[in-house]
Amino acid sequence: MRFKETLQKVMSVGLKNVVQAIRYAGYRDRQDHNYVRSTGQAPISPTDIVSTARLTNGERFRFVWGPGRIELEIIFLSPDMVRLSWGNANQPIPYAIEKIDWPPVILEHTVSAGEYRIESTALIVKVLPDGGIRFVDISGITLREEMPPEFQDNKSIHRALLEPDASIYGLGERAAPLNLRGGSYGMWNSDTGGSYGPDRDPLYTCIPVYMVVSPNNSYLVFFENSSRARFSFSETAEAVFESGMLRYYFITGSPAGLLEHYTELTGKPNFPPLWALGYHQSRWGYKTETDVRKVIQGFNQHRMPISAIHLDIDYMRGFRVFTIDTDRFPDLKRLSDELETHNVKIVTILDPGVKEDQNYFMYREGIEQQFFCTDSQGSPLIGVVWPGRALFPDFTNPAVRHWWSGKNQILLDAGVAGIWHDMNEPSSFSAWGDLSLPVSARHNFEGQGGDHLQGHNLYGFLMARAGYEALQQYHPEKRPWILTRAGWAGYQRYAWNWTGDIEASWHIMKRTIATVLGLSLTGQPYSGPDIGGFSGDPSPELYIRWFQLSSFLPFFRTHSSITSQPREPWSYGEPYTTITRYFLKLRYRLLPYWYSLAWQAHQVGTPLIRPLFWLDPSNPKLHQADDAFLLGDSLLIAPILEEGATTRKLNLPPGLWFDYWDDTPHQTTDTISISAPLDRMPLFVQAGTLLPLQEENTLTLHIYLPGTTPLLQKPALTLYTDAGDGYPVHPKDFRIDRFFILLENETILIRRETTGDYPWPYPVTRLQFHGSSPSQAIVDGILMPIQNMILETGLFNEVVLNLP
Numbered sequence: 106m107r108f109k110e111t112l113q114k115v116m117s118v119g120l121k122n123v124v125q126a127i128r129y130a131g132y133r134d135r136q137d138h139n140y141v142r143s144t145g146q147a148p149i150s151p152t153d154i155v156s157t158a159r160l161t162n163g164e165r166f167r168f169v170w171g172p173g174r175i176e177l178e179i180i181f182l183s184p185d186m187v188r189l190s191w192g193n194a195n196q197p198i199p200y201a202i203e204k205i206d207w208p209p210v211i212l213e214h215t216v217s218a219g220e221y222r223i224e225s226t227a228l229i230v231k232v233l234p235d236g237g238i239r240f241v242d243i244s245g246i247t248l249r250e251e252m253p254p255e256f257q258d259n260k261s262i263h264r265a266l267l268e269p270d271a272s273i274y275g276l277g278e279r280a281a282p283l284n285l286r287g288g289s290y291g292m293w294n295s296d297t298g299g300s301y302g303p304d305r306d307p308l309y310t311c312i313p314v315y316m317v318v319s320p321n322n323s324y325l326v327f328f329e330n331s332s333r334a335r336f337s338f339s340e341t342a343e344a345v346f347e348s349g350m351l352r353y354y355f356i357t358g359s360p361a362g363l364l365e366h367y368t369e370l371t372g373k374p375n376f377p378p379l380w381a382l383g384y385h386q387s388r389w390g391y392k393t394e395t396d397v398r399k400v401i402q403g404f405n406q407h408r409m410p411i412s413a414i415h416l417d418i419d420y421m422r423g424f425r426v427f428t429i430d431t432d433r434f435p436d437l438k439r440l441s442d443e444l445e446t447h448n449v450k451i452v453t454i455l456d457p458g459v460k461e462d463q464n465y466f467m468y469r470e471g472i473e474q475q476f477f478c479t480d481s482q483g484s485p486l487i488g489v490v491w492p493g494r495a496l497f498p499d500f501t502n503p504a505v506r507h508w509w510s511g512k513n514q515i516l517l518d519a520g521v522a523g524i525w526h527d528m529n530e531p532s533s534f535s536a537w538g539d540l541s542l543p544v545s546a547r548h549n550f551e552g553q554g555g556d557h558l559q560g561h562n563l564y565g566f567l568m569a570r571a572g573y574e575a576l577q578q579y580h581p582e583k584r585p586w587i588l589t590r591a592g593w594a595g596y597q598r599y600a601w602n603w604t605g606d607i608e609a610s611w612h613i614m615k616r617t618i619a620t621v622l623g624l625s626l627t628g629q630p631y632s633g634p635d636i637g638g639f640s641g642d643p644s645p646e647l648y649i650r651w652f653q654l655s656s657f658l659p660f661f662r663t664h665s666s667i668t669s670q671p672r673e674p675w676s677y678g679e680p681y682t683t684i685t686r687y688f689l690k691l692r693y694r695l696l697p698y699w700y701s702l703a704w705q706a707h708q709v710g711t712p713l714i715r716p717l718f719w720l721d722p723s724n725p726k727l728h729q730a731d732d733a734f735l736l737g738d739s740l741l742i743a744p745i746l747e748e749g750a751t752t753r754k755l756n757l758p759p760g761l762w763f764d765y766w767d768d769t770p771h772q773t774t775d776t777i778s779i780s781a782p783l784d785r786m787p788l789f790v791q792a793g794t795l796l797p798l799q800e801e802n803t804l805t806l807h808i809y810l811p812g813t814t815p816l817l818q819k820p821a822l823t824l825y826t827d828a829g830d831g832y833p834v835h836p837k838d839f840r841i842d843r844f845f846i847l848l849e850n851e852t853i854l855i856r857r858e859t860t861g862d863y864p865w866p867y868p869v870t871r872l873q874f875h876g877s878s879p880s881q882a883i884v885d886g887i888l889m890p891i892q893n894m895i896l897e898t899g900l901f902n903e904v905v906l907n908l909p
Contacts, residue, residue: 203372277312368710379829383412441520488533565591609638633660
């Protein structure tokens with residue numbers, strides 16, 4: 106680490122905490138000495154099946170395993186999703202699992218030449234005498250071939266063969282290329298200890314789920330094991346878990362179908378309030394109420410919209426959680442009410458560490474009720490975070506989650522609209538080694554007991570659950586909004602994610618695309634980076650390019666370290682302020698599209714941003730593409746990722762694509778070169794799209810005419826509308842407008858189907874044409890003129906266009 110970085114780190118945490126971090130590192134190492142040591146026993150695999158038993162939706166096998174026996178349970182949850190459980194260990198507590206009860210699946214059980222077959226209408230699972238497993242589709246094509254598992258002490262080792270052309274995606278948050286093939290990755294949520302760059306591993310949110318995509322098929326594997334682990338992908342896919350049952354799920358289908366099933370199992374993403382999809386401004390350094398007002402005044406002066414401002418650790422009294430420093434923020438409720446009149450929400454940070462202080466209510470209550478994690482001797486475990494010596498609530502204890510949830514009312518009564526969870530890997534300052542608790546630390550685990558080896562990766566997930574339930578309870582009329590740094594499988598039910606403390610560099614900006622896409626492919630559709638990087642001072646060009654990219658990512662926030670220069674969107678002056686204003690307003694113009702994608706994600710688990718291969722998984726050229734992405738299926742975003750670049754090259758997915766800026770059509774899978782001066786970022790719209798853009802009280806439906814391209818029988822636009830918050834129950838609370846474009850000879854029909862009775866919110870509705878310009882249209886039976894490629898329609902049921 107360079108001297109300047111070291112000095113900044115010492116200044117940020119305080120010299121006293123540095124000394125305590127040295128002491129803590131020694132304490133942690135002493136706690137873990139001799140813990141989880143191998144006995145030297147060689148790994149043992151099953152050798153022969155000795156018995157089987159039919160189960161509802163599956164079968165149980167018992168194998169010879171060394172001197173004893175080991176069991177394998179196979180359960181079909183649906184015709185194309187199977188759960189396999191190896192070993193005699195306790196079953197995992199189903200923290201990740203949302204759906205427990207599944208309907209019966211019709212199965213056929215057969216035995217042939219020692220091969221046991223369990224067959225549904227979509228999938229065949231073959232169990233071999235040595236414990237090998239083969240997954241075969243109904244046409245007889247082998248999808249996946251697994252070797253017999255190996256078990257050593259508490260460790261389990263799982264391997265499967267990979268096809269040479271198979272690509273691997275997922276594992277949560279990774280500073281790696283989108284395709285993980287050829288790499289090795291840790292499964293241990295980790296505070297990076299400072300701003301990280303490309304290829305740092307592991308990061309804050311590790312999820313043991315990956316998707317395999319090849320030109321001929323795709324499948325997903327999810328390991329329901331929260332222990333520390335390592336995944337490697339070469340000729341085989343290898344997963345090594347240090348403890349816990351080897352339980353995993355196999356799902357087959359298209360990428361969209363895989364995520365629909367996975368989120369059916371682990372929970373659909375939460376449906377956010379509309380404001381969360383807007384712009385968020387933050388800085389570690391907004392220390393007072395005056396600072397906040399000054400920032401909001403800047404947005405007003407520069408005519409820039411904003412939806413939320415975030416308060417970092419300085420709003421607290423001595424970094425004590427659930428307190429407010431009334432010297433700096435004399436009346437946070439009054440401030441929040443004032444900002445609410447401008448449609449701006451306040452979000453406050455919250456860390457899990459509770460300061461050791463007899464005069465502090467959180468510490469006293471936690472000690473009295475034994476709510477904190479303990480060391481291996483049963484004493485409260487004391488780490489080091491921002492307030493100094495601190496204790497860590499044990500969120501595996503339901504009573505602790507309830508206690509913590511209740512304390513959120515302090516912030517909610519002060520007008521806070523959203524909660525930002527940080528340092529929840531959990532993180533403890535340490536002079537060396539792992540910045541977390543000892544693996545020997547003890548957790549409650551719903552009364553079953555267990556160690557931090559199993560509890561570590563669950564910590565941020567369960568903290569998010571407690572926060573989400575608090576917002577649900579105290580504001581039942583509003584949708585909760587939680588932002589978390591750490592999480593685990595299923596946390597998409599409770600929280601959004603950001604990519605943590607990244608450095609301000611072109612390299613990490615480029616890698617951010619793969620990071621956010623990787624999260625999308627593991628069930629988390631809401632993520633984004635600190636625009637410009639958390640630490641360091643980006644050049645005006647880097648900030649502009651980062652801002653342009655982030656305006657098309659789900660979580661849209663500028664945030665930076667206290668050691669960095671202020672970074673409001675106007676900080677660089679002209680011409681940069683004008684450019685950021687344009688893209689900021691474009692984000693808000695696109696909110697109907699964003700909101701509709703969010704509703705679809707909540708319904709079926711489809712991510713908002715998608716890799717280019719999403720539209721054509723059979724095209725291997727697109728499997729490696731991680732410098733561009735899709736927003737929905739209609740928009741393709743190709744950011745500028747190199748310093749000084751004013752052009753870039755791109756491989757478009759098949760089909761007809763229009764340049765957003767000048768309507769130039771492109772229909773090729775070959776590499777194209779696109780111009781991109783600083784005030785533009787390459788954007789493309791797929792032919793056959795209706796793209797909704799709002800401007801005050803007007804909604805313009807931009808129709809990109811398909812020409813002779815065949816159209817799929819799916820909506821060109823599904824537009825979801827409601828009040829922007831709350832839980833629509835009755836048809837009067839929401840509306841879904843589906844617009845179809847049908848090509849019949851030389852005539853185009855645009856039809857609308859509606860569900861729900863929520864009022865159409867736009868006094869003015871128009872169609873704007875791209876690609877070609879019809880001279881007139883018949884709107885609900887009335888002939889109407891088209892002027893300057895714009896048709897003032899109002900809300901319509903059917904538009905008939907005759908192509909020129």
